[in-house]
Amino acid sequence: MDNTPCGARRPWLIAAAAFACAALLHMPALALDAPKGPVVLSITGALTHTNDNGAASFDMALLATLPQHSFSTKTPWFPQPHKFTGVLVRDLLDAVGGSKAGTARAVALNDYRADMPTDELIKNDAMIAYLFDDRPMPVREKGPLVIIFPFNDRPELRTAVHYSRAVWQLKGLELR
Amino acid sequence: MNAADVHAGSGAQPRRVWLFAVIGVLVLVVLAVAYVQWRQYKLLDTAAHFQNDALGWSFSQLETEQLRLHNEMQRFVTDPQHADADKVQLRYDIFVSRVGLVDHERAAEVMRGQVAYQPAMAQVHAFIQQADAVLGPKPAQALSVAALLPLMTTLQALNLPLHDLSLGASHLLYERATERNAAVRLQSQLGVGLTVFQVVLLLVLAFIVLRQLRTLTQRRLSLEALADSLSAARHGAEAANRAKSAFLANMSHEIRTPFHGMLGMMSLLQDSRLSPKQAVYLDTARESAHHLLAILNDILDISQLESGKLQVASQVMDLMQLLNQVDALMRAQAMDKGLLLRIDVAPDVPRWVRADPTRVRQILFNLLSNALKFTHAGEIVLAVRHGADGRLDFKVTDTGIGMDDATQARLFQRFMQGDERPSRRAAGTGLGLQISRDLARLMGGDITARSELGKGSVFTVSLPLASAGPPAQSADDADDAGAGTARPLRVLVAEDHAVNRAYLEAVLEKLGHRGVFVGDGHGAVLAVQSQPPDEPFDIVLMDLHMPDMDGFTAARTIRAMPAPHGRVPIVALTADAFQTSRELAREAGMEGFVTKPAHLPQLRDALLRYGRGATMMAPEEPPAAAAASTASPTSLLDMATVGDVMQTLTQPKYAKLLGRFFEQRQETVAALRQAVSEASHADLRSRAHSLKGASASLGLRAVSALAQQLQVSAPEPRSADHARLLDRLEEVFELSRVECQSAGLLDGFTPPEALAPA
Numbered sequence: 001m002d003n004t005p006c007g008a009r010r011p012w013l014i015a016a017a018a019f020a021c022a023a024l025l026h027m028p029a030l031a032l033d034a035p036k037g038p039v040v041l042s043i044t045g046a047l048t049h050t051n052d053n054g055a056a057s058f059d060m061a062l063l064a065t066l067p068q069h070s071f072s073t074k075t076p077w078f079p080q081p082h083k084f085t086g087v088l089v090r091d092l093l094d095a096v097g098g099s100k101a102g103t104a105r106a107v108a109l110n111d112y113r114a115d116m117p118t119d120e121l122i123k124n125d126a127m128i129a130y131l132f133d134d135r136p137m138p139v140r141e142k143g144p145l146v147i148i149f150p151f152n153d154r155p156e157l158r159t160a161v162h163y164s165r166a167v168w169q170l171k172g173l174e175l176r
Numbered sequence: 177m178n179a180a181d182v183h184a185g186s187g188a189q190p191r192r193v194w195l196f197a198v199i200g201v202l203v204l205v206v207l208a209v210a211y212v213q214w215r216q217y218k219l220l221d222t223a224a225h226f227q228n229d230a231l232g233w234s235f236s237q238l239e240t241e242q243l244r245l246h247n248e249m250q251r252f253v254t255d256p257q258h259a260d261a262d263k264v265q266l267r268y269d270i271f272v273s274r275v276g277l278v279d280h281e282r283a284a285e286v287m288r289g290q291v292a293y294q295p296a297m298a299q300v301h302a303f304i305q306q307a308d309a310v311l312g313p314k315p316a317q318a319l320s321v322a323a324l325l326p327l328m329t330t331l332q333a334l335n336l337p338l339h340d341l342s343l344g345a346s347h348l349l350y351e352r353a354t355e356r357n358a359a360v361r362l363q364s365q366l367g368v369g370l371t372v373f374q375v376v377l378l379l380v381l382a383f384i385v386l387r388q389l390r391t392l393t394q395r396r397l398s399l400e401a402l403a404d405s406l407s408a409a410r411h412g413a414e415a416a417n418r419a420k421s422a423f424l425a426n427m428s429h430e431i432r433t434p435f436h437g438m439l440g441m442m443s444l445l446q447d448s449r450l451s452p453k454q455a456v457y458l459d460t461a462r463e464s465a466h467h468l469l470a471i472l473n474d475i476l477d478i479s480q481l482e483s484g485k486l487q488v489a490s491q492v493m494d495l496m497q498l499l500n501q502v503d504a505l506m507r508a509q510a511m512d513k514g515l516l517l518r519i520d521v522a523p524d525v526p527r528w529v530r531a532d533p534t535r536v537r538q539i540l541f542n543l544l545s546n547a548l549k550f551t552h553a554g555e556i557v558l559a560v561r562h563g564a565d566g567r568l569d570f571k572v573t574d575t576g577i578g579m580d581d582a583t584q585a586r587l588f589q590r591f592m593q594g595d596e597r598p599s600r601r602a603a604g605t606g607l608g609l610q611i612s613r614d615l616a617r618l619m620g621g622d623i624t625a626r627s628e629l630g631k632g633s634v635f636t637v638s639l640p641l642a643s644a645g646p647p648a649q650s651a652d653d654a655d656d657a658g659a660g661t662a663r664p665l666r667v668l669v670a671e672d673h674a675v676n677r678a679y680l681e682a683v684l685e686k687l688g689h690r691g692v693f694v695g696d697g698h699g700a701v702l703a704v705q706s707q708p709p710d711e712p713f714d715i716v717l718m719d720l721h722m723p724d725m726d727g728f729t730a731a732r733t734i735r736a737m738p739a740p741h742g743r744v745p746i747v748a749l750t751a752d753a754f755q756t757s758r759e760l761a762r763e764a765g766m767e768g769f770v771t772k773p774a775h776l777p778q779l780r781d782a783l784l785r786y787g788r789g790a791t792m793m794a795p796e797e798p799p800a801a802a803a804a805s806t807a808s809p810t811s812l813l814d815m816a817t818v819g820d821v822m823q824t825l826t827q828p829k830y831a832k833l834l835g836r837f838f839e840q841r842q843e844t845v846a847a848l849r850q851a852v853s854e855a856s857h858a859d860l861r862s863r864a865h866s867l868k869g870a871s872a873s874l875g876l877r878a879v880s881a882l883a884q885q886l887q888v889s890a891p892e893p894r895s896a897d898h899a900r901l902l903d904r905l906e907e908v909f910e911l912s913r914v915e916c917q918s919a920g921l922l923d924g925f926t927p928p929e930a931l932a933p934a
Contacts, residue, residue, distance in 0.1 A: 110241060110270050139269035
């Protein structure tokens with residue numbers, strides 16, 4: 001207990017640590033850190049927390065601050081199931097204050113675009129993955145980001161519509 | 177019924193086979209439809225999952241990326257100073273990433289028909305190998321115009337193959353889509369066909385079920401109809417049986433009355449001077465007549481037992497006295513045959529028991545008579561003992577011929593006789609044992625028989641006779657009272673016929689009672705009502721058929737009065753022997769029932785039994801023998817009754833009654849004629865009934881018989897028949913009068929107006 005940052009012996013220290021903890025937890029929600037490395041994802045449109053000229057831009061390090069998730073699923077593009085790791089769209093939208101947006105337009109490097117309702121993305125546990133079988137994805141392997149759904153766990157998602165929403169080489173989300 | 181069953185049975189088998197066949201086919205169809213649906217689902221699922229449709233898009237994307245990469249390289253080559261190496265790198269990476277989407281096993285499988293696919297892919301890979309030296313993950317050479325120019329040439333060469341592949345994939349996919357659509361259409365058609373077939377089968381099934389239901393309903397209806405007709409037939413049979421019983425009771429009554437006359441006449445004849453031969457003939461005739469009478473009584477009993485109308489009374493009776501009577505009667509017969517008759521009563525057998533003395537005596541007589549009949553030497557013992565369950569066992573043991581087993585088995589059957597030889601047949605009706613057993617069972621007991629051929633028989637009557645205390649006044653006193661009761665009774669007589677009234681007056685006088693006489697039901701009601709409550713009538717003798725108000729209504733009206741008037745004992749008087757009349761009388765509240773002609777013994781019994789303050793029990797007395805005072809060898813008169821009445825009333829009184837009756841004959845007939853001419857059926861019937869009762873009381877048999885005919889035919893609207901009957905009545909009246917006169921029955925009667933016949 002003693003080695004936890006929130007635990008301390010003196011009352012004023014407890015109060016200060018509690019404040020610090022709360023502040024830490026709320027920091028990303030209140031204001032996004034500016035990206036330091038190359039921007040891999042840029043969120044624009046109806047959002048409240050920005051860090052880059054009215055947009056929320058993420059580098060890999062910034063994405064890694066969000067809660068991490070991973071699952072394995074079969075996809076139409078590979079004969080074998082593969083493991084995907086990344087952040088949930090739900091957490092990402094919370095982070096940028098864009099949960100209230102109705103539609104998210106995903107844009108890929110090759111200018112592929114797909115519109116999808118945000119509530120469905122949230123409900124279906126859609127994930128923005130940056131690790132493919134625990135390895136980063138270069139562009140020539142359809143990276144660096146991909147929107148992926150848990151097709152294995154949810155048979156109802158195995159439709160052309162949802163496959164079309166699994167966008168490879170994702171570079172941006174436009175919230176409306 | 178049987179034919180219907182056979183028909184239904186042969187029809188049910190194929191129908192059931194049909195039913196099972198239809199159900200079987202239905203199940204197969206449902207399975208087939210399920211299979212088709214499953215196939216369809218798999219087809220769609222596979223198509224969606226493997227994104228086959230997307231292959232065309234992927235090829236065109238690859239083509240686009242190839243062009244975009246070429247453009248970017250072109251820009252770099254044309255203006256190297258402002259060129260962006262990263263952009264070329266990005267476009268190259270995207271191009272490479274698109275190759276993976278069209279170059280894999282499934283794509284190869286889909287594109288197997290396309291000859292250009294494999295070479296084009298090889299060409300693309302050759303380009304990538306070449307370009308990776310400059311733009312790959314580990315470039316061996318820096319990006320420069322010189323390095324790009326050969327690459328651009330190779331990339332340019334990819335234009336045509338990629339475009340062809342894109343078009344080919346599109347066409348291929350159109351074909352696949354068309355194929356799939358065709359498959360889906362076929363399956364849909366199959367589904368529709370199966371569904372239609374299913375509907376047809378369902379209709380067939382429904383039809384079969386409906387037919388089955390209709391058959392069931394029809395069968396139920398026919399069963400109901402059968403039950404109805406059976407029930408109607410049963411009611412008809414019961415009604416017929418009741419009619420038969422009534423007819424039998426009536427007939428035996430009608431036969432018995434003249435029969436007694438015949439017996440009386442024969443007694444008279446025996447007293448006259450006869451040649452020995454004639455005496456033998458007469459004995460035989462008398463014996464036959466007695467036998468006939470016994471048969472008649474048996475038949476009457478049987479008919480009453482069968483219709484369930486015979487009722488067993490339960491009264492306190494002196495068992496010892498009954499056994500003494502039986503002994504006295506049977507001892508003479510036994511002695512005639514040289515047999516010993518012994519009656520052995522255990523000391524603990526009670527003297528006073530509750531039972532119906534007449535019926536107990538009847539059973540014992542029957543068993544003892546049988547024993548006497550079939551025993552030729554030795555003795556007959558009637559032993560009375562306490563049996564099981566508080567019953568009394570009357571065991572009749574004889575040393576007679578006995579019975580074999582077969583005979584015993586048939587013993588209690590109707591018309592069964594132990595000895596089937598024709599010469600024996602005259603000895604009994606064969607009804608006696610059946611009647612005895614039925615009576616015993618009616619009393620809650622039974623009769624059993626045990627016998628051995630040649631060694632004798634034992635018949636045991638077991639009856640539940642409860643012991644009782646002696647009645648308040650002992651039977652000896654009643655016997656001492658002789659012709660009357662201890663004290664004179666106040667008797668109200670309701671009787672519409674003057675002669676009957678006069679007759680009853682004479683009888684009551686002889687018995688020492690005081691009579692009050694009224695002519696109809698109204699009179700009876702008024703007379704009862706007007707009595708002071710402390711001095712009510714002791715008994716009412718009520719004729720059932722009277723004009724104005726009949727006996728039933730009068731009895732009911734009296735019963736509705738408060739005590740003591742409403743409690744006065746009422747005894748019905750009627751010429752009917754019908755059991756129904758008896759029951760109706762009881763329902764109307766009358767205690768007793770005396771059949772006309774009411775002779776002195778019956779009336780005395782009735783008064784003793786039912787009169788208020790009289791003894792409980794009527795002393796039993798054998799029916800009075802036919803009087804032997806006068807002789808009249810004609811069927812116009814009932815000499816038994818004549819003798820009886822004369823004995824009761826003395827000859828002068830009878831002569832007076834008879835004389836007055838004949839005096840009124842013209843008025844009587846005139847009144848009847850008037851009723852006929854006015855078509856007043858009720859009046860005719862009532863007058864005829866009244867005449868019947870009066871003439872029967874006086875022993876005028878022929879007159880009574882004609883009056884009965886008139887009464888019966890009264891409701892029929894054929895006045896011609898009535899007129900004929902009335903003519904005959906007048907004639908018989910006159911004949912009877914002459915007969916009575918010549919027999920000396922009218923001796924001592926002087927008409928008040930001395931009207932001598934002209």
